[in-house]
Amino acid sequence: MPNEKQYDYQYQGARVGPRRLIRFLEYTLTQHLALGLKRPICIWGRHGIGKTEIVETYAREKGFQLRYIAPAQFEEMGDLTGMPAIENGRTVFRPPGWVPAETGPGILLIDDVNRADDRILRGIMQLLQRHELAGWQLPDGWQIILTANPDGGDYSVTPMDDAMLTRMLHITLEFNPDDWLRWAENAGIDDRCIRFIRAYPESVTGEKTTPRTLVQFFEAIAPIEQWTDDLELVQTLGEASLDLATVAAFLHFIQHGNSSLPSAEAILNADNFRTDIAPALQLKRAGTDHPVGQLHLLGRQVVAYLQKAEDITSLQAENFRKFLTVPGFPADIRLKVLQELNHHPRFDRLTEGDFLNRVLLNNFEN
Numbered sequence: 001m002p003n004e005k006q007y008d009y010q011y012q013g014a015r016v017g018p019r020r021l022i023r024f025l026e027y028t029l030t031q032h033l034a035l036g037l038k039r040p041i042c043i044w045g046r047h048g049i050g051k052t053e054i055v056e057t058y059a060r061e062k063g064f065q066l067r068y069i070a071p072a073q074f075e076e077m078g079d080l081t082g083m084p085a086i087e088n089g090r091t092v093f094r095p096p097g098w099v100p101a102e103t104g105p106g107i108l109l110i111d112d113v114n115r116a117d118d119r120i121l122r123g124i125m126q127l128l129q130r131h132e133l134a135g136w137q138l139p140d141g142w143q144i145i146l147t148a149n150p151d152g153g154d155y156s157v158t159p160m161d162d163a164m165l166t167r168m169l170h171i172t173l174e175f176n177p178d179d180w181l182r183w184a185e186n187a188g189i190d191d192r193c194i195r196f197i198r199a200y201p202e203s204v205t206g207e208k209t210t211p212r213t214l215v216q217f218f219e220a221i222a223p224i225e226q227w228t229d230d231l232e233l234v235q236t237l238g239e240a241s242l243d244l245a246t247v248a249a250f251l252h253f254i255q256h257g258n259s260s261l262p263s264a265e266a267i268l269n270a271d272n273f274r275t276d277i278a279p280a281l282q283l284k285r286a287g288t289d290h291p292v293g294q295l296h297l298l299g300r301q302v303v304a305y306l307q308k309a310e311d312i313t314s315l316q317a318e319n320f321r322k323f324l325t326v327p328g329f330p331a332d333i334r335l336k337v338l339q340e341l342n343h344h345p346r347f348d349r350l351t352e353g354d355f356l357n358r359v360l361l362n363n364f365e366n
Contacts, residue, residue: 009150009151010150010151011044011150011172012042012044012165012170012171012172013042013044013169013170013171013172014171014172015172015174016171016172016173016174017173017174017175017176017178017179018050018054018173018176018179018180018183019176019179021043021054021171021173022054022058024171025041025054025055025058025145026058028041028169029041029107029143032143033104033105033141033143038131038143038144039167039168039169040128040143040144040145040146040167040168040169041143041144041145041146041168041169041170041171042113042145042146042147042148042168042169042170042171043055043145043146043147043148043171043172043173044147044148044149044150044170044171044172044173045147045149045150045172045173045174046149046150046175046205046210047149047210047212048210048211048212048213049173049174049175049210049211049212050173050175050180050211050212051147051173052109052111052147053212054173055107055109055145055147056068056109058107059106059107059109062105063105064104064105064106064107065100065102065104065105065106065107065142066106066107066109067098067099067100067106067107067108067109068098068109068111069098069108069109069110069111070111070112071110071112071113071115071116071120071121071124072112072115072116074116074120077119077120077123078096079096080096080120080123080124080127080133081093081096081123081133081134082094082095082096082099082133082134082135082136083096092135093134093135093136095136099136099138100138100139100142101139102139103139103140103141104139104140104141104142104143105141105142105143106139106141106142106143107142107143107144107145108138108142108143108144108145109145109146109147110124110144110145110146110147111146111147112147112148112149113146113147113148113160114148114149114151114157114158114159114160115149115156115157115158116158117158118158121158121160121164124164125163125164125167127144128144128164128167128168129167131144146168148160150172175204175205175211177197177201177204178308180197180204180211181194181197181198184197189215189218190218190222192227192254193214193218195253196249196250196253196254197214198301198304199253199297199300199301200249200250200253200300201304203245203246203249203250206242206243206245206246207243208241208242208243209242209243209245209246213241213242214242214246216241217237217238217240217241217242220237220240220241221234221237221238227254228254228255231251231254231255234250234251234254235247235251238250238251253297256296256297261280261281261295261298262277262280262281263301264298264301264302264304264305265305267298267302267319267323268302268305268306268315268316268319268320268323269315269316269319270319271315273318273319273322273323274322277319277322277323278322278326281326295329295330295333296333296336299333299334299336299337302320302323302337303337303340303341306320306341306344306350307340307341307344311346312346312349312350314349317346317349317350317352320350321350321351321355324337324338324359334359335359338351338356338359
């Protein structure tokens with residue numbers, strides 16, 4: 001996805017991850033069904049981050065009926081309102097095929113609502129307000145959920161005015177790597193793919209790379225037993241749906257990222273770094289040196305862990321310094337790690353004392 005700073009995206013409601021979105025849906029829909037309320041919910045967010053999938057999964061797990069429409073594909077009002085017919089000498093509208101006939105609980109999912117043209121949006125506004133259109137109405141127990149892409153950026157969307165916006169409850173879904181990783185583990189995604197995302201969390205979003213296209217790529221390469229034996233095919237499949245930078249990172253990972261090195265969490269939280277961590281690194285032992293690519297990867301993991309931490313304990317700061325000063329640690333990786341953490345609010349704690357001076361002078365055993 002494009003860098004968010006490039007555009008002035010206009011979101012609505014709280015910006016949350018999947019866990020909070022599901023909790024919001026659970027609470028709101030339960031209250032609506034219990035009290036007979038019908039206020040629609042609109043989920044905003046960038047393309048490919050799982051808005052539609054979350055609603056579909058929620059409906060399936062709750063045993064709700066689900067009907068799906070994509071109004072951007074509607075070519076005429078009849079696709080929304082139904083077609084007129086003569087019955088007993090009167091003109092009536094026959095509902096479109098997507099209109100549910102059974103009593104709920106159910107969810108009518110209106111996907112990418114603001115990609116529809118203005119004429120269709122005006123028709124949808126009546127549906128949102130009254131749960132009915134042109135002589136037909138949604139059965140009891142049905143709730144409306146919409147998804148939308150943000151205004152103010154690179155999306156081709158039709159702005160919704162205040163009259164329409166105020167008819168809905170709003171919430172924005174943002175991509176959260178931790179939530180995605182938990183989902184991936186439960187969904188049976190290949191463990192090697194999960195390790196890749198842990199190592200390169202920044203690779204999940206790009207112009208073409210989204211959580212959705214990543215899953216499609218992972219599914220495409222799943223039948224290939226040994227990825228390193230067919231790198232050319234893996235690269236071709238990756239470039240069919242992902243950004244080139246993501247593909248390059250993935251190829252680097254599968255060639256250099258599978259190692260026995262300890263995790264960033266283990267390194268930073270070790271009670272005894274010298275006995276629990278240092279021997280596993282083995283940077284200076286003959287015949288056991290880890291490839292430089294693995295150390296680059298481990299450095300990125302340590303940076304990602306610290307950037308996500310709400311606070312940094314004294315133990316973590318001490319272990320961070322010990323990690324960077326392990327004999328044989330490449331000076332360029334050490335400097336790269338420090339550069340990426342330069343704006344961390346606890347950078348002073350990480351580099352207390354004369355640590356920075358020693359780094360700049362490369363005053364460590366190499």
